Amino acid sequence: MAAISPPASQTSAFDRARHWLRDSRIPPVYGILVIIFLVSIVLDLVFGIDDQLYIFNRTIMTNVLVRSVALGIVAVGQTFVMIGASIDLSVAYLISLTAVGASFLMNGNPDNIWWSVLVLIGIGVVVGFVNGTLITRLKVNSLIATLGVGLIIKGLLNAAFDNFAGSVPASFQTFAYGSIGPMPISVLVLFLVVAVGWFILRRMRFGAHLYATGGSEEVARLSGLRTERILTMAHIICSTTAVLTGLFVVSRLRSGAPWVGTDGLYDLESIAATVIGGTTLSGGRGGVWGTLAGVLIFSLLDTTFNQIGINAYMKQILRGAIIILAVGFYTVRSMREAA
Amino acid sequence: MAESFLTEAQPVTETSSSGANDVPPVLEAQNIVKRFPGVVALNDVSVAFAPGEVHAVVGENGAGKSTLMKVLAGAHRPDEGRLLLNGEPVIFNHPSAAQASGISIIYQEFNLLPDRTVMENIYLGREPHRFGIVDYKQLEVNTRRVLRELEAEKLIDPRAMLGTLSVAQQQVVEIAKAISLDAKVLIMDEPTAALATHEVAVLTDLIHRLRARGIAIIYISHRLIEVFELSQKVTVMKDGELIGTKPTSDVTMGQVVEMMVGRVLTDYFPERGRPEDIGPMALRLENASNKMLHNIDLELRSGEIVGVAGLQGSGRTALAQAIFGVDPFETGTMVIQGEPRLLRKPAEAVRRRFGYVTEDRKTEGLTLKQPINDNVLLTLRTLQNKLARAFRNGTRNDKDLALELAQRVDVRAPGMDSEVQYLSGGNQQKVVLAKWLATDASVLIFDEPTRGIDVEAKASIHDRIRELARAGAVVMMISSELPEIIGMSDRVVVMWDGRIVGELPGGSSEAEIMQLATGFANGGFEGVAAPASNPQPAG
Numbered sequence: 001m002a003a004i005s006p007p008a009s010q011t012s013a014f015d016r017a018r019h020w021l022r023d024s025r026i027p028p029v030y031g032i033l034v035i036i037f038l039v040s041i042v043l044d045l046v047f048g049i050d051d052q053l054y055i056f057n058r059t060i061m062t063n064v065l066v067r068s069v070a071l072g073i074v075a076v077g078q079t080f081v082m083i084g085a086s087i088d089l090s091v092a093y094l095i096s097l098t099a100v101g102a103s104f105l106m107n108g109n110p111d112n113i114w115w116s117v118l119v120l121i122g123i124g125v126v127v128g129f130v131n132g133t134l135i136t137r138l139k140v141n142s143l144i145a146t147l148g149v150g151l152i153i154k155g156l157l158n159a160a161f162d163n164f165a166g167s168v169p170a171s172f173q174t175f176a177y178g179s180i181g182p183m184p185i186s187v188l189v190l191f192l193v194v195a196v197g198w199f200i201l202r203r204m205r206f207g208a209h210l211y212a213t214g215g216s217e218e219v220a221r222l223s224g225l226r227t228e229r230i231l232t233m234a235h236i237i238c239s240t241t242a243v244l245t246g247l248f249v250v251s252r253l254r255s256g257a258p259w260v261g262t263d264g265l266y267d268l269e270s271i272a273a274t275v276i277g278g279t280t281l282s283g284g285r286g287g288v289w290g291t292l293a294g295v296l297i298f299s300l301l302d303t304t305f306n307q308i309g310i311n312a313y314m315k316q317i318l319r320g321a322i323i324i325l326a327v328g329f330y331t332v333r334s335m336r337e338a339a
Numbered sequence: 340m341a342e343s344f345l346t347e348a349q350p351v352t353e354t355s356s357s358g359a360n361d362v363p364p365v366l367e368a369q370n371i372v373k374r375f376p377g378v379v380a381l382n383d384v385s386v387a388f389a390p391g392e393v394h395a396v397v398g399e400n401g402a403g404k405s406t407l408m409k410v411l412a413g414a415h416r417p418d419e420g421r422l423l424l425n426g427e428p429v430i431f432n433h434p435s436a437a438q439a440s441g442i443s444i445i446y447q448e449f450n451l452l453p454d455r456t457v458m459e460n461i462y463l464g465r466e467p468h469r470f471g472i473v474d475y476k477q478l479e480v481n482t483r484r485v486l487r488e489l490e491a492e493k494l495i496d497p498r499a500m501l502g503t504l505s506v507a508q509q510q511v512v513e514i515a516k517a518i519s520l521d522a523k524v525l526i527m528d529e530p531t532a533a534l535a536t537h538e539v540a541v542l543t544d545l546i547h548r549l550r551a552r553g554i555a556i557i558y559i560s561h562r563l564i565e566v567f568e569l570s571q572k573v574t575v576m577k578d579g580e581l582i583g584t585k586p587t588s589d590v591t592m593g594q595v596v597e598m599m600v601g602r603v604l605t606d607y608f609p610e611r612g613r614p615e616d617i618g619p620m621a622l623r624l625e626n627a628s629n630k631m632l633h634n635i636d637l638e639l640r641s642g643e644i645v646g647v648a649g650l651q652g653s654g655r656t657a658l659a660q661a662i663f664g665v666d667p668f669e670t671g672t673m674v675i676q677g678e679p680r681l682l683r684k685p686a687e688a689v690r691r692r693f694g695y696v697t698e699d700r701k702t703e704g705l706t707l708k709q710p711i712n713d714n715v716l717l718t719l720r721t722l723q724n725k726l727a728r729a730f731r732n733g734t735r736n737d738k739d740l741a742l743e744l745a746q747r748v749d750v751r752a753p754g755m756d757s758e759v760q761y762l763s764g765g766n767q768q769k770v771v772l773a774k775w776l777a778t779d780a781s782v783l784i785f786d787e788p789t790r791g792i793d794v795e796a797k798a799s800i801h802d803r804i805r806e807l808a809r810a811g812a813v814v815m816m817i818s819s820e821l822p823e824i825i826g827m828s829d830r831v832v833v834m835w836d837g838r839i840v841g842e843l844p845g846g847s848s849e850a851e852i853m854q855l856a857t858g859f860a861n862g863g864f865e866g867v868a869a870p871a872s873n874p875q876p877a878g
Contacts, residue, residue, distance in 0.1 A: 204471050208455075212463055215452040222450055223463040224435045285454050 028329055029277045029293045032322065036297050040304040047308040060303060062184065067299040069186045070245050070252075071269055072292060075277075076197040077241030078270040079291045080234045083201070085214040085283025086135055086142040088235065090150035091242040092267040094127055097153050098246025099256025103166040110169040120243050127153070128239030132232025150267070157258045164255040176252040186248055190292075193241065197288035200237075210234055214283025242266070272319070273298060276326040297322065362389045365425060365555045366411065366442065366524045372419035373406055380406040381417070384581045386574055388524060388555045393546060395558045395566040395587070398576035398599055399650075399821065399853070404559050407576070408526050411557070412444035413437030443517035444526040447533065449509050451516075453502030458482035460501050461516045485519045486511075488552075489545060507538035514545060525549060526557040531565060532652050543569065561650040563592050563857045575599055596857065600821065600849035608826030609805040611845055616642040617829065621813045622782060624662075627671030631657035633838045635671070639782070639813045644804065646828030646845075647817045648852050654837040655817045656698055659784045662815075663695045664688045675782075689718055694780030696771050698787045698817075700764075704771040707760035711752055714759050714770050715741040719777040744773040749799055765796025772803055782813040789823065801827060821849045 074091050081088045098120050105116035127149060134145035178185045201207035212220040213227045220227050245266065250256040273294035279286025298319065305315040364387035373381040381403050388394050396404050409415040411422065413431030421428050424440055431437040434444070451460050458478050459466070467477040482497035491511050501509060510530065517525055531539050546569060549556060560566050566573060567587060574584040575598040582598045618641035627635045632654050639645055649655045660666045662673070664682035673681050675691060682688045688695070697703035705714050716737055742755055748769040752762055759770055768788065775783060785804065789797040804827065808814045818824050824831055831843040833855035841855040 203473060203475075205466050205468050205473050206471060208459055208466060208473060209464070211455060212452055212459075215454050216450075219450045219452055220463070222434055224438075225464050284452065 028333075029290045029297070029326065032276070032326060033293045033297050033300075036300050036322075040300055043304055043308055043310075047310065058182075060307070062182075062187070064296070064299045064303050065187045065190070066184055067302060068292075068295045069190045070248050070264065071266060071273060071298065072190045072295040073193050073248065074238075074242050074245040074266050075270040075273045075291045075295050076193050076288050077238030079197065079274045079277070079279050079286060079288050080201075080210065081142075081231075081238045082271070082274050082279045082281065083214045083283060083286055084210050084231045084234045085217070086231055086234065087271065087281070088131060088146045088238045088242075089143060089267050090127065090131060090146040090153065091238065091245075091270060092261040092264065093150035093153040093157070094124065094239055094242040095246040095249060095261030095264065095266050096256070096258050097123065097157055097261075098243045099250040099253070099260045100157060100161050100165055100258055101256070102172075102247055102250045103164070103168050103254070103256040104161070105166075106168045106172060107166045108169050110171045113169065113172050117247065120247065121240060124239040124243035125236050127242075128236030129232060131239065132228075132235035135235070136228035136231050154258070154262075161258050164257045167255040168250055173251045173254060176248060189244075189248070193244065194288050194292050201287060206230070206233065211284055214285075216284070269298065272323050276323060278330065280330065362391075363426065364388055364423075365390045367423040367426075368407070368411065368420065369423065370420035371407070371410055371417045371422075373410060373415060373417050378579075380579050381410065382579045383420070384576075384579075385420075386581060386584055388557055389572075390523070390553045390555050391550050392572060393550060393556045393558050393570040395560060395570035395573045396576065397560065397563065397566060397573060397595060398582075399819070402576040402599075403579040404576055405528065406579075408444060408528060408557070408559065411437070411524075412442055412526055414444075438520055438522075441521055441523035442526070443520055443522040443524070445510070445513045445517065445528065445530065447529050449513050451501050451509060451512060453500070455501060456498050457495055457501055457504070457512055458497040460512060461485065461519050465519075481519070482515075485515045488518060489515055490548065491515070491545070494541075505538070506533045507535075507541055510534070510542065511545065514549070518549075522554060524555045524557065526559075528559045529561065529652070530558070531560065531562065539565075561652075561857060563595060566595075567592060592857075593854075596850055596853050599857075600853050608823075609802050612643055612805075612808060612829040616809055618642040618811060621676060622662075623672075623674040624668075625672040625674070627661070627668040627673060629657075629661055629666060629669045631666070631837050632661055632668070633836075635661075635668075635839055637832065637839060639815055641781070641811045641813050642808055643829045644808050644814045644816055644827055646824040646831045647815060647834060648821065648824045648831055649834035649856050651819070653834040653856065655834050656786055657837070658834065659695060659786050659815070659817060662688075663693055663784060665695075686721070689721060689778065692779060692781045694718075694775030694778060694783045696768075696775065696783070696785045696788055698790070700767050700771050704774075705759050705767060708758055710756040710758055711745060711750060711762075711770055712738065712741045712755040715744055715773045715777055718774050722778060740777065741773075744776050745770070748773045748776065748803055763793070763796070765792035765800075768792055768796065768800060769803075772800065776807075780812070783807060783815070785814070785816040785818075787818055788816060789818075789820075821852055824852065825849065 074095065078088060078091065101120055101123070102116055105119065106112040131142075131146050131149055134140045134149070135142045138145075140148075174185065175189070176186055180188065201210070209220065209225050209230050210233075212223070212225060213230045217227050220230075246256075246261065249260055249264070253260065274286070274291045275281065276294035276297065277286065277288075277290030277292070279291065301315055301318060305312060367385075367387040369385050371381050371384045372379070384403070384407060386407075396407070398404050406415065410417050413434045413436055416430075416432075422431070423429070424442075429440060431440070431442075437444075452463070455463070458475075458481075461482055462478055467474045467481065479497050483492055486492040486495055486497065489511065495504065495508055495511060495515075501512065504512065510533075514525070530542055534542060546556060546558075558566070558570060570587045572584060573587045573590065573595060575582040575595060577599060620638050621641045622639040624635050624637040635658065637645075637658075647655050647658065657666065661668045662682070664684045664687055667683050668681055672679050682691065682693070685695070701707060706717065709717075719737070719740075738755075745752075745755065750762075750766050750769045750773065752766060759767055762770065783804075788804065789800055792800075801823075804814060804816065816824075816827060818827075825846065825848075829845045831845065831847055831852060832839050833841045833843065833852055835856060835858045840858075843851055843855075
């Protein structure tokens with residue numbers, strides 16, 4: 001956080017800033033985002049190839065946002081289940097299934113778009129329901145239940161397809177490549193998903209009950225909440241966002257293959273982005289705006305490293321470090337609160 | 340998500356027969372029996388609670404108070420007997436059913452969410468809403484109304500995050516939640532246990548206001564002074580039975596203590612230590628304090644069993660943990676064998692041949708999924724050199740040693756490779772004991788060594804403890820069971836409110852111990868409770 005406060009001429013100013021940051025309850029993820037932004041400028045100044053700073057280039061900045069869409073949408077869903085103290089490892093497989101399913105079902109014919117989308121969303125709802133039921137009724141650990149469901153999806157998919165199958169019609173690709181004015185449609189969809197997620201979590205009873213269920217299942221149950229239903233609903237929402245991400249991915253690629261979801265690391269990265277955004281693994285805390293900031297951090301890093309052409313593995317190291325630092329920071333902070 | 344699953348209390352047949360008092364009781368328990376495997380927790384308990392009355396329930400640890408409250412609040416179903424609410428028999432299947440009928444319970448551990456706001460906590464599951472969208476304005480209005488009724492609107496901001504409030508404020512939120520549920524009966528389980536002295540006054544005021552609203556308050560407390568200040572009636576329980584209910588003004592504290600104790604000793608105990616057994620001083624605490632303990636002075640001698648009595652939360656376990664370095668003393672001196680030294684970590688204590696048989700053997704004493712052999716050798720292995728530690732089963736000698744120790748403490752099991760989780764409580768506790776024997780511990784602290792184990796195993800463990808003392812060990816034994824304290828100890832220290840309030844010779848009576856343990860022989864609020872808010876200066 002030091003980078004935000006003015007150079008500390010005396011410790012008190014620094015301390016005051018530190019305390020203000022701590023007491024304000026602003027998730028540190030926004031601070032990290034600003035830092036990454038500043039670091040990107042510095043890296044660009046030092047290693048940049050041309051004279052113009054890419055950071056102020058609209059096309060490149062739009063690209064940062066577009067890069068965030070696929071991960072961003074599914075991370076919103078992941079935020080829901082993690083607030084409920086659950087987790088979903090099946091999203092990557094469901095994204096693959098959706099991508100393959102969409103190109104197979106639509107098969108280049110624009111007439112097939114709507115019913116295909118409905119069928120795929122239906123599949124998402126079923127997967128979410130199965131995940132939620134396994135976790136809440138059969139009491140299977142969420143990590144194991146969703147991993148198992150994911151592997152089943154993977155098996156079914158690999159049995160039926162071994163490569164790119166069919167294609168989506170050109171009109172469907174408007175989702176990924178179209179824009180309204182200067183704003184890409186996909187980015188608008190991302191913001192819409194985040195806004196709806198925020199509204200559900202912060203304004204609706206379901207949101208309040210989901211936070212309660214994640215915060216303490218026992219307290220929620222004793223207050224008369226049907227925690228099983230609430231958590232199952234969160235899983236249905238999560239799987240639905242995975243389907244949306246799958247649709248975006250396939251509209252970008254034109255055709256889906258069984259590995260697009262897993263290769264995109266959407267399972268682990270959606271969890272990482274959510275955690276960086278301030279949603280705890282233990283549940284009951286966090287929100288979708290933080291998650292969006294977490295996703296933007298990843299996209300900004302990707303773009304910066306692409307622009308300046310540094311070894312891509314450095315990017316992975318940096319990501320890992322950011323995840324660890326963020327979680328460590330949150331833990332220390334909540335320990336102070338408890339004290 | 341809309342509806343709640345609160346099942347209405349189901350009215351059973353016929354109506355009430357009682358009601359001899361002037362005010363008909365709002366809640367009445369009739370001939371309640373509750374059995375748990377091996378124990379009768381409540382035996383034929385009948386008691387009535389009148390509106391607008393503070394009804395204190397007192398008794399030793401394990402007297403059955405908490406079980407009775409859980410029956411009243413719907414957390415336990417009674418095996419026999421019935422509950423009458425406003426004269427109507429009721430059956431509660433779930434705590435929320437009792438809550439919906441106006442019976443709320445406030446546990447010591449609050450049922451609140453630290454990461455949600457005050458108003459979200461109070462109306463959890465009952466938020467005002469339209470089409471699933473929470474009406475936060477209305478929610479705040481409702482919350483303020485409830486807080487105003489409690490005259491606590493200045494004390495608590497409805498929008499504050501619950502986790503940022505003090506314990507006392509959180510307790511007010513719990514009470515507000517009960518009031519918002521239109522509670523007719525409010526059960527408070529040790530409400531002052533976690534409060535600082537000045538906070539107790541806030542609670543006392545609140546209780547007076549609740550009484551004025553006609554709410555029946557059931558007040559469980561170990562602190563007799565509070566009981567006498569607050570209550571109109573007092574019920575005394577002992578060993579799962581109701582000894583009596585009296586108007587508080589008709590009895591004295593001494594009489595209440597008499598009712599709480601006075602039981603025939605039935606258990607067998609080994610002979611006490613003979614004067615020649617008791618050796619030199621081995622461990623001395625001087626003015627030792629930490630957050631939970633204040634100015635502890637204590638001397639432990641080899642060959643002597645010192646019993647530590649006191650009610651729950653009096654600091655008994657904190658004392659054991661401080662000595663053993665779990666939650667070390669922050670100030671003061673600890674002298675071990677003439678050498679001043681505070682132990683800062685359990686590992687240091689183990690290396691100095693301290694042993695600690697913890698209160699909860701299942702979580703703190705044993706690794707349940709490991710065989711007896713590994714459990715017995717667990718601590719010893721940390722003391723051996725690295726090479727021996729590297730081999731999981733150690734040397735052949737280790738195996739023989741484990742077997743010998745298990746036989747010495749008389750563990751009954753199919754074999755040394757049986758997983759500890761399948762043993763009975765008594766045998767599990769013997770394994771814990773063997774674990775410390777393996778390290779040749781010379782200072783042994785027992786915290787509730789015989790809780791929840793059968794009579795035979797109990798006697799066996801008592802014998803082993805006495806043997807250890809005879810062989811020259813320093814033994815400190817914490818127990819909630821007064822007969823055990825009296826039967827085993829050569830000397831008894833009594834704790835209250837984080838300090839040692841008295842020392843009695845072995846063979847003292849239960850009444851003498853209880854007088855000290857309930858704080859009523861200690862000079863009352865002014866004399867004893869006050870220093871708690873003035874922590875001693877360090878040093």
